Amino acid sequence: MSVLKDPERGTWTSQIWVEDWQGKRKHKKKRGFATKKEALEWERSVLLAAKADMNMKLADFVELYFRDKESELKQRTIRNKRYMIEQHIIPNMGGKSMDTITPADIIQWQNGIRSKGFKETYQRMLQNQMTALFTHAVRIYDLKDNPCTKVKRMGKADADKKQLQFWTLDEFNQFIKTFEEGSKYHSLFDLLFYSGCRIGEALALTAGDIDITNRRISITKTYFRHKGKDEITEPKTQESIRTVAIPEFLAKELKAYMESMYKLPIDERIFAVVPEAVQHVIKSHADKAKIKRIRVHDLRHSHCAYLIHLGIQPMIIKERLGHKDIRITLNTYGHLYPSEQEKVADMLNQMAGTKSNALAANKGIVE
Numbered sequence: 001m002s003v004l005k006d007p008e009r010g011t012w013t014s015q016i017w018v019e020d021w022q023g024k025r026k027h028k029k030k031r032g033f034a035t036k037k038e039a040l041e042w043e044r045s046v047l048l049a050a051k052a053d054m055n056m057k058l059a060d061f062v063e064l065y066f067r068d069k070e071s072e073l074k075q076r077t078i079r080n081k082r083y084m085i086e087q088h089i090i091p092n093m094g095g096k097s098m099d100t101i102t103p104a105d106i107i108q109w110q111n112g113i114r115s116k117g118f119k120e121t122y123q124r125m126l127q128n129q130m131t132a133l134f135t136h137a138v139r140i141y142d143l144k145d146n147p148c149t150k151v152k153r154m155g156k157a158d159a160d161k162k163q164l165q166f167w168t169l170d171e172f173n174q175f176i177k178t179f180e181e182g183s184k185y186h187s188l189f190d191l192l193f194y195s196g197c198r199i200g201e202a203l204a205l206t207a208g209d210i211d212i213t214n215r216r217i218s219i220t221k222t223y224f225r226h227k228g229k230d231e232i233t234e235p236k237t238q239e240s241i242r243t244v245a246i247p248e249f250l251a252k253e254l255k256a257y258m259e260s261m262y263k264l265p266i267d268e269r270i271f272a273v274v275p276e277a278v279q280h281v282i283k284s285h286a287d288k289a290k291i292k293r294i295r296v297h298d299l300r301h302s303h304c305a306y307l308i309h310l311g312i313q314p315m316i317i318k319e320r321l322g323h324k325d326i327r328i329t330l331n332t333y334g335h336l337y338p339s340e341q342e343k344v345a346d347m348l349n350q351m352a353g354t355k356s357n358a359l360a361a362n363k364g365i366v367e
Contacts, residue, residue, distance in 0.1 A: 059094035123155025166302040196303035240322035
């Protein structure tokens, strides 16, 4: 272990050999510390992280957590989780040692989050990140107690379910009429409404993913833009990798659209736009059609609502949307089935009526 000062820059450099929890020795070096104290603090955090000592600060454990999860989680997921933790957990709890954080500390943190006025769903997401850190510490590094298990969870996972926004078929027809037939956005919005795919999945589609003859689209990847760069990765979950049947008119529309693109390579995205641009277009054309504004993602909800209106069963909808679990489908869209209970009651009433008639007929025969 050594801490040296650079006489020219006036900064400090620290280098150290550490032995991790598997017994492997590794060399760590970092330059540019403003003070010797900062360099020594860095050495201390490296040693604690290497040994996975639960006396380490929560901020240090976060780095260990992401190191362990690097091969398990997608980079986009890691970025999202890291953002929430760095913005809303570390500023309040980062300086506390993992083994000294109590349920009372968690409650105080929750109260601070609630005071910021976040939606219930976002509060639950932040709670999940905090819980995930301590669950990992208990399972992998033998932290004695998980303070999150003794505290009521913050927020609600389905708080916005009743406020689910979607367009009816009539509303969508009004919207789609504002585009020229055969245009890029006419084809894209028809695809989103009639397939139910996510916007990232639609924007990742290439000519090779669309089987015009059999009227199928293969969803195997998703597109998003990060720091000005296009990124294409695997879909949200393994279940999201799927084949979706599309109506004949949509297959013909997509074929005509692709044929209008001069020498379109089979592996090139057919909708070369970014999600933000699509969101802007849906708002402006909703105003033009004089219907309520919804998000692009709400077209997926609109597709599902339309299928429910047609009487399609939840399990089929689950497979079509690529949900991981049927409970996700039911929790998200179950309230759109208000008439199902009435249908059951009507069926039972009809059965009871048939039974009464049969009993009456039998009684007449006996008499």
